[in-house]
Amino acid sequence: MRRTMIVAGTLLLGVGAVMAQQEIAVQQDNLMRSIAKNQYGIIQKITKGDIPYDQKAVDQAIASMEADVAKIAKTFEVNPKQDVVNATYGASQKVWQNKADFDSKIPPVQKAIADVKGKITNVASLKAAYTAINDRCTDCHETYRVKLK
Numbered sequence: 001m002r003r004t005m006i007v008a009g010t011l012l013l014g015v016g017a018v019m020a021q022q023e024i025a026v027q028q029d030n031l032m033r034s035i036a037k038n039q040y041g042i043i044q045k046i047t048k049g050d051i052p053y054d055q056k057a058v059d060q061a062i063a064s065m066e067a068d069v070a071k072i073a074k075t076f077e078v079n080p081k082q083d084v085v086n087a088t089y090g091a092s093q094k095v096w097q098n099k100a101d102f103d104s105k106i107p108p109v110q111k112a113i114a115d116v117k118g119k120i121t122n123v124a125s126l127k128a129a130y131t132a133i134n135d136r137c138t139d140c141h142e143t144y145r146v147k148l149k
């Protein structure tokens, strides 16, 4: 009886750990999706003419990205050792093998955002800002993001 309880307890702990790890992976993915909502859902769409230029929306998108990018290092602190179920992109294990190098990819994004903040006034300057920021996102994705499907 006692043995059965211990086995059951260990199994439950195992399930709890798996769920917690999935939650961590989801948090990491949600942070990237939130960044993408601004960079692709607003900024890129305006540069393509899919939605009209809107100064307030642009300023908000830049401010939200600034806040989100500041959370990357901490959000990716723990290795969930699993991908989000059914996700298109996952984090490479290299993130946690070279966490200092991973973290070093963040300040260049922050600098690109700081450089354009408050200076975007039209589609042309927005396009330049989009490219400058996106190139820095790619610098991290090239090494640390894995395409799963």
Ligand code: HEC
Binding pocket: 025, 028, 029, 030, 032, 033, 035, 036, 039, 040, 065, 072, 087, 088, 089, 090, 091, 092, 095, 102, 103, 105, 106, 109, 133, 134, 136, 137, 138, 140, 141, 144, 145, 146
């Ligand atoms: C320091 C590294 C790093 C930086 C900087 C970074 N990312 Fe990511 N990004 C990742 C990793 C790792 C993943 C894969 C894991 C995940 O989705 O959580 C990812 C995933 C993504 C995804 C795919 C999400 C999905 O599952 O559909 C998008 C979109 C994305 N990032 C956008 C951006 C944008 C836009 C920027 C720049 C403003 C950016 N990222 C900056 C590391 C980074």
